[in-house]
Amino acid sequence: MSTLAFDGRTGASGDMIVGALLAAGADPDVLGPVESTLDVRYGIDDVMKNDIRATGVDVVRDDRSDPGHDRHGEHDQGRTHAEGTGPHRSYREVCELVESMGLASEVEADALAIFETLGEAEASVHGADLDSIHFHEVGADDAIADVVGAVLLLADLDPDRVVTTPLSAGGGVVEMSHGTYPVPGPAVVKVAEKADWSIRGGPVEAELLTPTGAAILAVVAEGCETLPDLRVEGSGYGAGDRDLDGHPNVLRAIVGDAHGNHASHEGITVLETNVDDIPPEILGGLQDTLAGAGARDVTVLPATMKKSRPGHLVKVICRPEDARAVARKLAAETGTLGVRATPATHRWVAGREIETVSIAVDGEDYGIAIKIASDDSGEVYDASPEYDDAAAVARETGATIREVMARAESAWREL
Numbered sequence: 001m002s003t004l005a006f007d008g009r010t011g012a013s014g015d016m017i018v019g020a021l022l023a024a025g026a027d028p029d030v031l032g033p034v035e036s037t038l039d040v041r042y043g044i045d046d047v048m049k050n051d052i053r054a055t056g057v058d059v060v061r062d063d064r065s066d067p068g069h070d071r072h073g074e075h076d077q078g079r080t081h082a083e084g085t086g087p088h089r090s091y092r093e094v095c096e097l098v099e100s101m102g103l104a105s106e107v108e109a110d111a112l113a114i115f116e117t118l119g120e121a122e123a124s125v126h127g128a129d130l131d132s133i134h135f136h137e138v139g140a141d142d143a144i145a146d147v148v149g150a151v152l153l154l155a156d157l158d159p160d161r162v163v164t165t166p167l168s169a170g171g172g173v174v175e176m177s178h179g180t181y182p183v184p185g186p187a188v189v190k191v192a193e194k195a196d197w198s199i200r201g202g203p204v205e206a207e208l209l210t211p212t213g214a215a216i217l218a219v220v221a222e223g224c225e226t227l228p229d230l231r232v233e234g235s236g237y238g239a240g241d242r243d244l245d246g247h248p249n250v251l252r253a254i255v256g257d258a259h260g261n262h263a264s265h266e267g268i269t270v271l272e273t274n275v276d277d278i279p280p281e282i283l284g285g286l287q288d289t290l291a292g293a294g295a296r297d298v299t300v301l302p303a304t305m306k307k308s309r310p311g312h313l314v315k316v317i318c319r320p321e322d323a324r325a326v327a328r329k330l331a332a333e334t335g336t337l338g339v340r341a342t343p344a345t346h347r348w349v350a351g352r353e354i355e356t357v358s359i360a361v362d363g364e365d366y367g368i369a370i371k372i373a374s375d376d377s378g379e380v381y382d383a384s385p386e387y388d389d390a391a392a393v394a395r396e397t398g399a400t401i402r403e404v405m406a407r408a409e410s411a412w413r414e415l
Contacts, residue, residue, distance in 0.1 A: 001160045001161060001257065001258050002158075002159045002160045002161070002233075002255070002256070002257055002258075003159055003160065003161045003162070003163065003228060003230060003255070003256060003257070003258040004024070004154070004157060004159040004161070004162045004163075004253060004254070004255050005162075005163050005164070005165070005224070005227050005228060005230065005253070005254045005255075005256075006020065006162075006163070006164040006165070006217065006221060006251060006252070006253055007164075007165050007227060007251070007252040007253075007254065008164050008165055008166065008167035008168060008197075008209075008217075008251060009165065009166075009168050009203075010168055010203070010208055010240070010244070010247050010248065010249055010250060010251070011167060011168045011169065011170060011207075011208025011209045011210075011213070011240070011249075011251070012164075012167055012208075012209055012210070012213035012214070012216075012217060012251050013146075013209075013210040013212060013213040013240055013241075013251075014143060014146025014147060014150065014210065014212035014213055014216060015056075015057045015058070015059075015142075015146050015238070015239075015240070015241075016213060016238040016239065016240045016250070016251040017146070017150045017213060017216055017217070017238060017251060018042075018057045018146055018149045018150050018153060018238065019044075019054065019055040019056055019057045019236075019237070019238025019239055019251070020055070020236055020237060020238030020250075020251045020252065020253035021150065021153035021154060021157065021238070021253060022044060022055050022057065022153060022236070022238070023054065023055040023235075023236020023237055023238060023253065024157065024234050024235055024236040024253040024254070024255050025157065025234045025236070025255065026153035026154070026156045026157050027153075027156050028042065028044060030152045030153060030155070030156045031145075031149050031152055031153070033101045033102060033103060033148075033152070034101065034144075034145050034148050034149055034152070035062065035145075037097065037100060037101045038097075038141045038144065038145060039061065039062050040059050040060060040061055040062050040141050040142070040145055041059075041060060041062045042057055042058070042059060042145065042149065043056075043057065043058040043059070043060055044056070044057055047239045049237070049239050049240070049243070049248040049249050049250050050243075050244070050246070050247065050248035050249075051248075052237055052248040052250055053237070054236075054237035054238060054239035054248070054250045055236060055237065055238055055239060056238075056239040057146075057149075057238070057239075058142075059141060059142035059145040059146070061141075088134065088135060088140055089134070089135055089140075090133065090134045090135070091115065091119040091130060091131065091133045091134070091135065092131060094115050094135060094144060095112055095115060097144065098111050098112055098115070098144070098148060099112075101148065103148070103152070104155065106155065107148075107151050107152055107155050110151040110154075110219055110220060111147055111148045111151050113219045114147050114151070114215045114216055114218075114219045115147065115215075116130075117191055117194070117215040117218055117219060118135070118187070118191070118211055118212070118215045119133045119135075120190075121186075121187045121188075121190035121191045121211065121215070122135070122187055124190050125186040125187055125190055143212050146212055146216075147212060147215075147216060150216050150220075151216075151220070154220060157255060159255065161222070161258070162220050162221045162222065163221055163222045163223070163224045163228060164197050164217050164221040164222075164223060164224070165197075165223075165224060165225070165226065165227060166197060166198045166199065166200050166223070166225070167197060167198075167199050167200070167209050167213075167214070167217070168199075168200055168201070168202060168203060168208050168209065169183055169184035169188065169199045169200065169201060169207075169208055169209040170183045170184070170201070170202065170204060170205070170206045170207050170208035170209065171183050171201050171202055171204065171205045171206070172205035172206060172207075174207040183206070183207050183208075184199060184207070184209055185207065185211065187211040187214075188209055188210070188211050188214045191211060191214040191215050191218050192214060192218075194218060195214070195217065195218035195223070196218075196221070196222045196223040196267070197217065197218075197221060197222070197223030197224075198223055203247055204244050204245070204246075204247055206242060206244065208240075208242075208249075227254065228258050229258060230254060230256030230257065230258055231256050231257045231258075232254055232255070232256040233255050233256050233257065234254075234255040234256075235252065235253065235254045235255065236252070236253055237250040237251065237252050237253075238250060238251045238252075238253070267319065267320050268296070268317050268318065268319065268320070269317075269318055269319070269320045269323040269341055269342070270315060270316070270317055270341070270342045271315070271316040271317075271318065271323065271326060271327055271330060271339050271340065271341055271342075272313065272314065272315050272316075272339070272340045272342070273313075273314050273330060273331075273334065273336040273338065273339045273340065274303060274305060274311055274312070274313055274314075274336075275311055275312050275314060275334050275335075275336055276305045276309050276310065276311030276312070277335075278312065278334050278335070282333060282334065283300050283312060283314075285333075286298050286300065286314065286330075286333060286334075289329065289333050290316055290326060290329055290330060290333070292329075293322065293325045293326045293328075293329035294318050294319065294322030294325055294326050295316050295317065295318050295322075295326050296317045296318055296319070297316070297317040298314070298315070298316050298317075299314070299315045299316075300312050300313070300314055300315075301313045301314075301315070314330065314334065316330060323341055327339040327341065350373040350374060350375065350381075350382075351373065351374040351375070351378070352371060352372065352373060352374075353371075353372040353374070354369050354370070354371055354372070354386075355369070355370045355372055355412065356368065356369050356370070357370055357408055357411040357412045357415065358411070359393075359404070359407045359408055359411050361393065361397040361399055361404075362397060364397075366393045366396075366397075367389070368385050368386065368389045368390060368393065368404070368405075368408035368411075369385070369386040369389050370383050370384065370385055370386070370408060370409070370412045371383070371384045371385075371386060383409060383412050383413070384409075385404075385405040385408040385409055385412075387401070387405075389408075390404040390405045390408060
């Protein structure tokens, strides 16, 4: 599975993402629709950031009267996100502009999703509705070019999966049009609420994660705590505007082939409670009773309680949005006075399919479901007959459950 991984330890902005994708091998010629629609050009140049060579990108007004003009010309390191190029626009105006670019449907959908993410964040911060939002810096030509350029370049690289490590937001305060705010700014925090990845403070007192950068990654990237196992095929650095003391202001992108990882991951919450006076029938039934409330997995472990009393530790895995309902059901079923909730970033989940095989017992054919587990490259690493099916065949035929399961697995492997 081809994977593009962003390493966000010194933050991310729109132009850093564009620069990183270009440095990782994306074709700058795909940026043409943005340049022609906005009448701008991407200035692309190699720059040095704390002895790291990176790709700097600046969006400037296109001067067709300049005979020496080069679309991929000298990078103007004077641009900042607050300055912006061209007019500021409403959310609807931005959407109409994107829709006029004649983009491929997938690219247009991603670009519109990014601006919707930005618009909803601004609307939430200011207590307004989406249609009334007017973008300032984000509605300028350079910000639009960053967003659409990023999705065009990403489509050119065409990875199967995009991930990012935790993004450093920086620290201190940031000057905005509405006043001074602590870093990360309000819009970045709102975007991060809906993102799959996490943010962290530092490593310097400066704004490192911009709303545009956060929104792009919120739409296109999954979160990962560390870089995944990759056979690296390409890499590069996108340069930010700042020169940071002791930290290169760059965003790294790595492109490679990932093998042997689970197919996907999902956010989870782990619930726990200790009980010491529950009948075994109640404990044994928690798998079924809690599943109805949203539990994904239930484990009951023996434990030693206060004054050496024997008891049990009940651990439940569920989705964060189901945690309240599952905790309430756990309390009702066990009578416990407290349930601990521990947020976890995610759990890796294998690809799962069910196939049915037929086995013959005493001349009669019986169907057994087989659960197939595969990694993200589609390689099967486990095949398990369903216990309930095997038990039903065993009861009917007099064979042992173990024998039925072994024959079912053998039949599947022969297929």
